[in-house]
Amino acid sequence: MSGLKKLQEQVLLDVLNEQVTLNSVDDGKNMFKRRMFCKKVLLVLDDVDHIDQFEALAGGPDWFKPGSRIIVTTRDEQVLVVQRVNLIRDIDLLSDKEAICLLSRYAFGREIPSQGYEELSGKVVRYAAGLPLTVKVLGSFLCGKDELEWVDAIDRLKRIPLKETLEKLELSYISLEDEYKEIFLDIACILKGHTKAYAIRILESCGFHARNGLKVLEQRSLITISKDEVLGMHDHIEEMGKNIVRRSREPNEHSRLWIDEEIEDILANDMGTEATRCLKLNKPRGNARIVMKGLGKMKNLRYLEVNFAYYDFATGCLKLNKSRYLNDTSPYFPNSLRYLKCSDYPFLYLPKTFDANNLVELDMKYSEMVLKKLKFLSIRESNLTNFDFGMTPNLETLSLINSFNLKELCTRVSCQKLKHLNIGYSKLRTFDLGLTPNIERFSLNNCADFEELHVSVACPSLKHLDISDSKLITFDLGLTPNLERLSLDNCDDFEELHVSVACPNLKILSLRKSRLRSLDLELIPNLERLDLAECLELV
Structure with a gap:
């Protein structure tokens, strides 16, 4: 608080042209109100990071004479919102020209670089990337240094960020x-x-x-x-x-790991620790067993992403693990995991020791794994032939897109929590929406064998339905009264759309290339877009 008191004394000195000694910040506020109300001022408060600073120096509109202007710069917009500032603008990053000018002021005490420093100044500005604070700090740091020192500083910046810059930026993080x-x-x-x-x-x-x-x-x-x-x-x-x-001395003590070489070294040498919370490994080059087993000591890991499959740009092909579907249970997953993404998982089974009670989301692309107790599940491009909803009672989102062998969705129980379902490009033939009464989005596009969509109970939450490129023959809108978008494009066998009740929310209806002969729009009063292109039998 002593710092705020000194700031108040400085402002009072600049405006009143007299030395003032304050007993407290509140004393300063009272003096601002008594002595400043008749003064029209231009007050600039730079880099305000706490509401107390604002309140100590410009606490109310009645502190200054009408016509006064208070300009505040801050990295925390909430400081301005709380004070009900009447105009808030985002400051654009500096252009190269503006950055050169600002750098020159701090480094050379003039508007342009000194002779011989033009190219070096350009390199510094490109590093600063338009951030005014970084330009100022670098300009002050380079002031008085010769060309060789500039070159050394620029080379160091590429490898090690300037400590002073990071310390200033870190103020927003610390709070x-x-x-x-x-x-x-x-x-x-x-x-x-x-x-x-x-x-x-x-x-x-x-x-x-x-x-x-x-x-x-x-x-x-x-x-x-x-x-x-x-x-x-x-x-x-x-x-x-x-x-x-990365302030911890050794990588295995870092809370987050994202550099492949460091991660592989930690896992291969069994140096994992409980400090690690998140791990993202893009292209493991070592043995899959060693990589997975090395997770054993990371007892507090909550986010894990490992990509055993990667795109080879040289050949234009997706590369999958050569030792795919290893028939053992040597891998290890920490029971603390909340999110697990593992592309081309190379084992046939999940670890026997893995208790997935904490797991909320699983994404195992190019794998054959299914797991219980999830809210979000993505198993795109898998070899699954069936999926049992009974294994996932809390599922809210399911994507099985491009699971070309999928033929059956087993629904032994009603899936009350399922809201989003995408099973496009599968071999599914029939589905009952009545088992997903709270579904909001359902996509069955490009399911060429699909022919029956049952609606045994009303689905009032369903808003988007896509059954394009299927064998569907008829559909009744009566049990989906709140539908907003319906797509039945390229359904060569589709003949009849029943509209038994009013559908006031339906805005987009696409029936391109169907065998539809007639359509009554009386109960769809708010339709905005209707596509009947190439419906050759329409009368």
Whole structure:
């Protein structure tokens, strides 16, 4: 608080042109109100990171004379929201020209680089990537140094981030709640570049309040979310996050592991520790047994992603593990796992010791595995011929897309929690929607053998239904009254669409290339798009 008191004394000195000694921050606030209300001021508060700073220096609109302007820069948008600031703008990154100018001010005390430093200045600016704080710090750091020292500094920056830059950037991280710190580090090390929806699923499966966390991180300018809902992060902030994780002396003590060579060394030498929370291994080169067995000591692992299959750009082919479907139970999965993604899992069975009670999501592409007690399950491009919903009573999302041999969905019990189902490109012939009464999205597209969709009970939650490229002959909208989008494209045998009750929510109806002869739209009053192209028998 003594720092805030000194700031108040400095502002009062600059405006009133007299030395003021304050007893406390509250004393300063009272003096601002008494002495400043008749003064029209331009007050710039730079790099405000806490609401107390704002309140101590510009606590209310009645502190200053009307017409005054208060400009605040902060990495925490919430500081401005709480104070009800009437205009908030995101500051764009510096252009190269602006960055050169700012760098020159701090490094050379002028607007342009000194002669002979033009090319070096350009390299520094490219490293800073438009971040004003980084430009300032680098300019101050390089001030007074000769050309050789500039070259050495630039070379070092490529390998080791400037400590002072990371320390300043880290101020926003330090002020976060512990849970939001964990979310930030997960994004910096693992989830950057993924969609917001995907990140929320992963983080929530790990027990975090992901939606609030992402909102806070965005307000603090620690992450960005693009128009396409993709998580981004400035390169230096990403470096800062990874630097926080890597402060432990040895990689096996890091909370998050994402560098293939380090991970393989840890697993091959059985050096795993309980410190590791997240592990992402893209292209393991060692023996699959050794890789999986090496997880044995990582008792607190909550996120695991291992990709035994990878795309070979030289040949244009997907490379699968040569020792696929090893018939033993030597692998190990920690019971702490919440999220497990394992492409081309090379064993026929899950470990006998694996208790999956904590597991929330499983994605085992190019494998033949199924597991109980999941909310989200993706087994795309598998060799499964049937799937038993009885094994997954809490399933909310199931994707079996491109499971070309899938012929049967066994539904011994009603799947009350299932909301999203995608079984496109399978050999399924029939399905009863009555067993999934709360389904919201259902895709059966390109199931060439599919011919019967039963609706034994109403499905009021169903909004999107796609049965394109199937053998379906007829469909009744009566039991799906809240449907918003229906696609029956390329159903060569489709003849009749029953509309027995009003469907006020149906906006998009596509029946391209069907055998439909007539269609009554009286009970579909809000239809926005209707596709009947190439319906040659339509009368």
